Amino acid sequence: MSACEVKQLNNRRIVLEAKNITKVFPGVKALSNVSLKLREGEVLALLGENGAGKSTLIKVLSGVHNCEEGDVFINGEKVVFNKPSDATEKGISIIHQELNYVGTISVAENIFMGNIPKKGFIIDYPKMYEEARKIMARIGVDINPKEIIGRLTVAQKQLIEIAKVVTDQTKVLIMDEPTSALNDVETENLIKFIHNVAKKGIAIIYISHRFDEIFRIADSVVVLRDGCNVGGMDIQDASREKFVTMMAGRSISDTYIKKEANPGDVVLEARHLSTTHIKDVTFQARYGEITGVYGLLGSGHNDLGPAIFGQERIISGEILVDGKNIKLDTPITAIEHGMAYVPAERKTEGLILNSSIKINMTTAYYSKHKNKKFIDFGKDNSIAKKWIEKFSIKTPSPETKAESLSGGNQQKVVLSKWLELNPKILILNEPTRGIDVGAKIEIYKILDELCQQGLCVIMITSEMEELLTMSDRVMVMHDGLIMADLSGEKISQNNIIKYAMGEQNERDE
Template identity: 40%
Template sequence: MDSAATTSPSTHSISGLALRVDSLVKEYPGVRALDGVSLDVRPGEVHAIVGENGAGKSTLIKTLAGAVEPTSGTITIDGETYERLTPQLSRALGVAVIYQEFTLFPNLSAVDNVFLGEFLTKGLVLDRKTMTAKAEALFRRLGVRIDPHALVETLTTGYQQIVEIAKALSKDARLLIMDEPSAPLTSSEVDAMFAIVDALKREGMTIIYISHRMDEIFRLADRVTVLRDGAYITTVETAATTRNELITAMVGRDLNDEYPVRTNAIGEPTLTVEGLTGNGVEQISFQAHAGEILGFAGLIGAGRTELMELIFGSVKPESGTVDLHGRSVLSVNPAQAIRNGIALVPEDRKRHGLVLEFSITQNISLPLLKGMSRLGTIPSAKEDRLAADYMRSLRIKAPSGHEIVGNLSGGNQQKVVLAKWLATDPEVLIFDEPTRGIDIGARHEIYLLMSELAAQGKTILMISSDMEELIGMSDRVVVLREGVQQGVLERPDISQENVLTLASEGELV
């Protein structure tokens, strides 16, 4: 590997590490994923990198981690300049990446995951006593108590993330790259993660923080770098910019209203749920109207997703009724729910909403295969026309309907899930965390699509843990707490304070 030492005053720090990237290019056949990106990260700062899906953030991370070899450009760490890094060299230089999808082994203990690949030994025997003591010290450093011997699969998502961070710290990481760290976390776990970032910053850790969530950027970051279409756009001091300025830099246009102004009238009641009980919820009752976006709020364990599983037929209820226009649509399985005019856009689109190895066309036509088949075969021309229509109307960005869904950005994957269900012509659409892990531009498009569906008279049930989204998109909000319905907030009363009060205390003052 080529390396040539250069000296740059801005790349030195008391911790011995900071970063400079110069004219970094990464080309794939027909695609320039990084287009001459240059940026520097100051020692001891939290430096956010933002941009839409496809902006080049993931490629940049993988380049710094040594997983991707750049076409050209240089990376300078601790005063040493490299034309490329390998995973081993990156780790040796103190670079560690906490990916959005954890790299833990669920059937191993926390301590085994922390030291995996670099176990401590006494001679030929594992030194479990020392590893346990060091793991406990790392967890104390991060302000939590985790049993080192607990299997990772028994830990909450927040604690699993802390195990990932402890693993990085055990390898003397000095530059920590966090890729969408809050995406899988509950609101309380996000607060705990913020506290850890603050603590590491006080220790002098240099942190690159990647997130689609603007509130996190302004809460944590000292500076923000914006990438767009693989190119560097700007770096600004967080205190010297605004949310709208960042969004405009990210998408290359002005999004005047992040949440569309909806003028459609709310129609008659369509979906009526009475006394629905089971799957961890009790006696849930509400009505949803044609043209309405009915939000569902609650803290972890509130039972929002569990309620939707009952409505969608994924789980059989113990008691209660679900009616659509006075007709029972209490479904025993999702297939029956689809026939009854109910569709579910799930929270985890990769696991429950898509077949990643299938094409866009194949995913969109999946729920319709029985109706489309002729003598046991599916007319490909009909499939192609269906996919082309939805790709055009939903503005799905891909070369063709034959593109593998796993290759698409998060926002485009979400649109494919939506297209799949719209093709069934549902009357009720359930959105479970509709914009989780989606960039600001794609999120705005999803909001526009939801508003258009409401204007067409569809009934939308929306679960969201994003308070701004919940307030910005909902006509009314049903608040749950530990499986019990606490109230329904009408539009004038929807506020963060009222939602959190009902979700945590059960009643408004």
């Protein structure tokens, strides 16, 4: 942004202002005198590590939480939000990091929930489906509005969540990690959408840990740390180093250099594997190696992990572990053969949020040791203590509920649960989705260490930088097929995108 553009932006009307916002939870001061201003058509990036107060601030601004101190102003008018609908009426729309949907009904019904089109007392399904298509088309989404939303991928659900909140009345759009489940192509469509709505005068608060996105779309930046506003700047004055130092309160690298792998024997092999989402998939994975899996929306890459782990019915093909053919019909069977699976949606699939860290860390242990008739409280305590110390999980106690942890610490709890079983094969679906740069580096170190210890790691990710950083091999999927199995110098962004778009199949070359 040029100096002239900055001046023009500063002359625009302030549509949202927060003054001295303070929010206290039992034993924790989540926000302390936080202030910010947002102007018409401005994209303000809100940065901070997990637990810095970002989510709490936007929940105050959107009526989810009340604040103990401070005021909120819309177009210069002081407002009080007692519930989310109060904020919506004032033109504030929010896309939460946690997906909000009813999995058993259609896409269209989720979009129009609470405002279903009717003819008299009868639902007007043709109108609802047509309007749902139009709403999704605004951000380049082409999904059947009649499809049951629970059957969709995480990325598809995220796109629908984005599409449904933006209305003609929206003045301020708050986006919390909107691209965390999206791949590069889907992210490009979203960035175009953001530029378009900003041109129409909609002001945007954008939370992301992806710095490349911030530099492409933001006009200004505000950084939170430990519940405080530690500074802000125009994007032209910003740098990655400044962001990281302000977020962490110290100078750290935002990149990770993976150690060289020393692959061993083949531990997992799929032969002509087909489910409802993947077709004729054949590959091998080795001990001591990280195999990355990438694909665009609908490619089947997010369905590969559940298929290998016994969560989807196998139509044809076979799976071998250490050369032995296994009948993989349930996750329990997968666990018995040394597999572990970290799902993409940790809050709905990986954790029991209202239970303690200790309970979450031991659920897989008791699933494997079904012969135990009684809970071994001593064993539970030792498991929790071991992993809290090993992974430096920030918590006051093993009895703390999982829902109170930051995203990075929640992911460490999910990893701990599975690593307690000492698996041979660790499958991860979007392993760093929605966690900050510091926590992401910690997860990378854990995966690298596991790889060095000889574990077979299969990492399914939509994040290109993560794929290139951590993968020893990369499998690229398109339309349910593996289009390429890349290694060495062949692993490049250009090659990966080429195969992901289905332009050619390496195995036909």
